[in-house]
Every structure is written in C-alpha cells, then in structure tokens.
Amino acid sequence: xxxxxxxxARRADAxxxxxxxxxxxxxxxxxxxxxxxxxxxRLIAQAAGVGQGTLYRHFPSREHLIxxxxxxxxxxxxxxxxxxxxxxxxxxxxxxWMARVVDYARVKRGVIAAIETSTWQHLHATEHLRLDRAxxxxxxxxxxxxxxxxxxxxxxxxxxxxxxSRVPTPEWDRRAxxxxxxxxxxxSNR
Amino acid sequence: xxxxxxxxARRADAxxxxxxxxxxxxxxxxxxxxxxxxxxxRLIAQAAGVGQGTLYRHFPSREHLIxxxxxxxxxxxxxxxxxxxxxxxxxxxxxxWMARVVDYARVKRGVIAAIETSTWQHLHATEHLRLDRAxxxxxxxxxxxxxxxxxxxxxxxxxxxxxxSRVPTPEWDRRAxxxxxxxxxxxSNR
DNA sequence: ACCTGAACACCGTTCAAGT
DNA sequence: ACCTGAACACCGTTCAAGT
Numbered sequence: 001x002x003x004x005x006x007x008x009a010r011r012a013d014a015x016x017x018x019x020x021x022x023x024x025x026x027x028x029x030x031x032x033x034x035x036x037x038x039x040x041x042r043l044i045a046q047a048a049g050v051g052q053g054t055l056y057r058h059f060p061s062r063e064h065l066i067x068x069x070x071x072x073x074x075x076x077x078x079x080x081x082x083x084x085x086x087x088x089x090x091x092x093x094x095x096x097w098m099a100r101v102v103d104y105a106r107v108k109r110g111v112i113a114a115i116e117t118s119t120w121q122h123l124h125a126t127e128h129l130r131l132d133r134a135x136x137x138x139x140x141x142x143x144x145x146x147x148x149x150x151x152x153x154x155x156x157x158x159x160x161x162x163x164x165s166r167v168p169t170p171e172w173d174r175r176a177x178x179x180x181x182x183x184x185x186x187x188s189n190r
Numbered sequence: 191x192x193x194x195x196x197x198x199a200r201r202a203d204a205x206x207x208x209x210x211x212x213x214x215x216x217x218x219x220x221x222x223x224x225x226x227x228x229x230x231x232r233l234i235a236q237a238a239g240v241g242q243g244t245l246y247r248h249f250p251s252r253e254h255l256i257x258x259x260x261x262x263x264x265x266x267x268x269x270x271x272x273x274x275x276x277x278x279x280x281x282x283x284x285x286x287w288m289a290r291v292v293d294y295a296r297v298k299r300g301v302i303a304a305i306e307t308s309t310w311q312h313l314h315a316t317e318h319l320r321l322d323r324a325x326x327x328x329x330x331x332x333x334x335x336x337x338x339x340x341x342x343x344x345x346x347x348x349x350x351x352x353x354x355s356r357v358p359t360p361e362w363d364r365r366a367x368x369x370x371x372x373x374x375x376x377x378s379n380r
Numbered sequence: 381a382c383c384t385g386a387a388c389a390c391c392g393t394t395c396a397a398g399t
Numbered sequence: 400a401c402c403t404g405a406a407c408a409c410c411g412t413t414c415a416a417g418t
Contacts, residue, residue, distance in 0.1 A: 014401060042391060051403040056393065116356065149375070156368050163353045166306065178346050185339070186376025204382060232410060241384040246412065 017050050018058045024048035025069040029110045041065070063117050067125045070114035073104055074127040077111070081134035090142030091188055097138075098161070098180045105164060106172060112165040115158060131158075142187075149189045157187070207240050208248045214238035215259040219300045231255070253307050257315045260304035263294055264317040267301070271324035280332030281378055287328075288351070288370045295354060296362060302355040305348060321348075332377075339379045347377070 024047040028039050041062065045055040059065040067074075080100060084093040104111045117128065135154035142148025160183045167175045214237040218229050231252065235245040249255040257264075270290060274283040294301045307318065325344035332338025350373045357365045 011400060017402080040391070041393090052393075053395080053404075054402055057401075062392090149372075152368055152372060156365060156372070159356050159365065159369055160350070160353050160372060162356045163349050163351075166349050166352045175346060175349065178342055179349055182339075182342060182346070182350060182376035183372065184376070185378075186372035186374070188375075190380070201381060207383080230410070231412090242412075243385075243414080244383055247382075252411085 014058075017048070017054055020048040021045070021050060021055055021058055021065070022068055025065050029066070029069055030108065037062075039066075064125075066110065067114055067117055067127070070108070070111050071127060073108060073111045074114055074131070077101060077104065077115075078127055078130045078134050081138055085138055085141065089147055090138055090145055091147040091184070094138060094142065094148070094187065095184045098184060099177075101161065102164070102176045102180055105176070109165070109169070109172075112162065116162045116165065143189075146189055148187055152187060157183075160186075204248075207238070207244055210238040211235070211240060211245055211248055211255070212258055215255050219256070219259055220298065227252075229256075254315075256300065257304055257307055257317070260298070260301050261317060263298060263301045264304055264321070267291060267294065267305075268317055268320045268324050271328055275328055275331065279337055280328055280335055281337040281374070284328060284332065284338070284377065285374045288374060289367075291351065292354070292366045292370055295366070299355070299359070299362075302352065306352045306355065333379075336379055338377055342377060347373075350376075 021044065024044045025039070028044050028047065039062075041055060042052060044065075045052045048055070055065075059068065077097070077100065081093070081097055084096050087093070088096060101111070101115070115131065117125070132154045135157055139148055139152060139154065139157070143150045163179055163183075164176055167179065211234065214234045215229070218234050218237065229252075231245060232242060234255075235242045238245070245255075249258065267287070267290065271283070271287060274286050277283070278286060291301070291305070305321070307315070322344045325347055329338055329342060329344065329347070333340045353369055353373075354366055357369065
C-alpha cells in the first residue's frame with residue numbers, strides 16, 4: 001500500500017505517525033524481549049498515540065512491524081558481512097559475524113526473530129534479501145577455499161541461528177556462545 | 191492436581207474424558223502440524239465432547255497437553271538412546287538418533303515442539319528428565335572417548351534441534367537432513 | 381470428585397465515519 | 400489521503416452451578 005511512495009509524497013502526519021509507531025514498537029520490544037510474539041499491538045498504537053487502524057495502515061502484519069523495528073540492527077549486521085569477508089578467511093569471518101549477532105541479541109533479543117522472518121514469510125524486505133545474498137556469498141567463498149562445507153545455503157544458516165531464540169534469557173551468556181560454536185564448527189570442513 | 195493419582199483411584203468418566211481429549215489433540219495436531227501454537231484448545235474440547243473446564247482440569251496448560259499428545263513418540267525416542275549407544279560409538283549413535291528424530295518429525299512435526307518444551311518450561315514431565323539424562327549420558331560417553339566435543343550439555347543439543355521447528359514444511363526433506371548434519375558435525379571433535 | 385458451558389478478559393483486525 | 404476508535408471475531412481461562 002505504502003510501498004514505493006517517497007517520504008515527500010506522503011502527508012506529514014503520516015510520516016510522523018509511522019515514526020512514532022516504530023519508536024513505540026522498539027520500546028515495547030526492549031522491555032518484553034525474547035518474545036516478540038507477546039508484544040501487544042494495541043498497546044503499541046496507544047503508546048504511539050495513534051488509532052489501531054493507523055498501525056495497520058502502516059504495518060499490515062506484526063512481522064512487518066518487527067522487521068522495521070530492527071531495521072537498523074539488521075542493516076548493521078548485513079553490512080558487516082562483506083567487511084569481515086575482506087579482512088578474514090571465510091570461516092573466521094562467519095565466526096566473527098555470529099559473535100556479533102550474539103552480541104546484538106544479548107541486549108536486543110528480538111534481532112534473532114527479525115533475522116528469522118526471512119524464513120517465516122515471503123515478505124521481501126530489502127534487508128532479508130541482502131542478508132541472504134551476503135551470507136550466500138560468504139558460504140560460496142568458503143566452499144571454494146575449502147574452509148566451509150558444501151551443500152549449505154544461507155537459509156540453512158539462518159535456520160540454525162534460530163536456535164538462539166529459544167535460549168532462556170538467564171542462560172544467554174553461558175549457552176549462546178556454545179550454540180554458535182557448534183554451528184560454526186558444524187559448518188567447517190573438518 | 192491429578193499428579194500421583196493412579197488410574198484406579200480416578201473416576202471412570204474422568205479417565206475416559208482424559209483419553210478422549212488426548213485423542214482429539216493428536217488428531218488436531220496431525221492436521222495443523224508444524225504450528226502447535228495454532229492449535230485451538232476450545233475446538234479440541236469440543237471434538238473430545240467435553241466442556242472447556244474439563245480440558246483445563248486435566249491439562250492446566252497447552253504445553254501439558256502437547257507433551258501428553260506426543261508422549262508415545264517421546265518415549266520411543268528416549269528409549270532409543272541407550273540401545274543405539276550400545277551398538278554404536280557415541281557420535282554415530284547421536285547421528286542415528288537424530289535421523290530418527292527427523293523421521294518422526296517428518297510426519298508428526300509436533301515432536302520437535304514436544305522435545306523443545308524441556309527448555310521452555312520447568313514442567314518436570316518424566317520424559318523430559320529422561321531425555322536429558324539419556325542425551326547427557328551419550329554426550330559424556332562421547333567426550334570420554336574423544337568423539338564428541340566437551341562443554342556441551344543435553345540442553346544445548348535440544349536447543350540446536352529446535353532449529354528444525356522453523357523448517358518450512360515443503361522444504362523439510364531437503365533442509366532437515368542438512369541442518370542435522372551440521373549439528374552433528376559441530377558436536378564432533380574435529 | 382468431576383463435569384458443564386456461560387462469562388470474562390484479552391487482543392488482532394476491520395471498517396464506517398470523520399478530517 | 401489519512402486518521403480514529405467502536406465493533407467484530409476469536410480464543411484462552413475461570414468459575415458458579417450442577418451431578
């Protein structure tokens with residue numbers, strides 16, 4: 001509905017509302033973290049000072065909202081991939097990238113959910129396509145150099161990473177690194 | 191509430207109702223599979239021919255019901271561990287066990303969710319304790335023999351296995367084996 | 381001791397009315 | 400073109416009344 005419409009073409013109040021909704025969503029997710037499904041859309045609309053209908057006009061589904069709420073983090077993470085890949089061998093780049101994901105998720109658990117949406121839906125959010133390509137390139141380069149096993153694509157990696165969303169918060173610092181370590185080790189080629 | 195009460199001590203209608211509820215839950219889960227959260231408890235009560243209150247009397251939470259619905263499968267899987275461990279070296283036993291999980295989950299996706307509940311809640315369902323012990327023994331034996339890396343416990347393995355619950359149904363046959371393969375490889379000691 | 385189902389609470393989603 | 404909020408639908412959960 002709103003797709004393809006530039007900010008200038010939109011009414012000023014619409015732009016403003018959209019921003020306030022996202023801000024409210026971010027705040028709500030920060031409190032409730034680890035359970036993005038538990039986030040109350042009505043309350044977000046209320047906290048943003050808009051009607052429920054306005055929220056739905058801007059974000060037709062909860063996933064759209066969550067994706068947008070973590071857009072900055074997603075962009076950061078996606079952009080980090082090529083940079084790491086230039087400075088390190090593929091497997092090491094992957095390890096460092098996942099360490100960064102764990103770091104982001106430590107305080108904002110929802111990033112994992114945001115990353116996972118690439119699997120859930122076919123919502124072609126730009127960041128998801130970019131993540132898929134970035135990870136895909138990393139894996140390809142890794143298999144070529146022989147560091148990373150063949151037959152695994154970006155979706156598989158995202159699926160495995162999804163295991164992190166189940167880690168209980170109080171055990172995060174202990175378990176998240178172990179989980180990631182097993183994944184990276186498993187992706188390595190012996 | 192019902193804990194510790196033998197079948198003989200319970201009223202006949204209660205035993206009967208409980209069985210019908212579980213049967214209805216199994217049927218509902220078979221249809222809806224892959225999304226145990228999407229299962230409608232009211233409809234299950236209705237299909238079982240009991241009031242909602244009766245369902246809650248027997249199963250205080252959705253997790254209790256799901257756990258019970260997959261009890262047979264869980265028992266099978268748990269019992270398989272020691273047997274496999276006797277016939278194979280630890281890592282191979284783990285690989286075979288996970289292949290069995292994938293096999294069970296192919297038609298009854300909910301088993302993964304049932305296995306995962308061990309992490310979600312502190313509901314001390316017997317099967318979960320037994321799974322924890324069985325996997326724990328397998329891992330310990332594997333680290334002793336040097337086949338499996340140290341520093342990973344049963345909960346970590348269950349968390350990793352949870353990645354399977356995100357695999358989209360149409361891609362199950364292609365992706366599930368890959369995911370499991372990465373996990374097993376990651377748990378191996380080089 | 382156990383069952384029933386109306387009733388309550390909550391929340392996602394829609395839509396008629398408004399500016 | 401966009402916003403509002405009442406209204407609808409749905410579903411988990413409880414509880415007074417019953418047997």
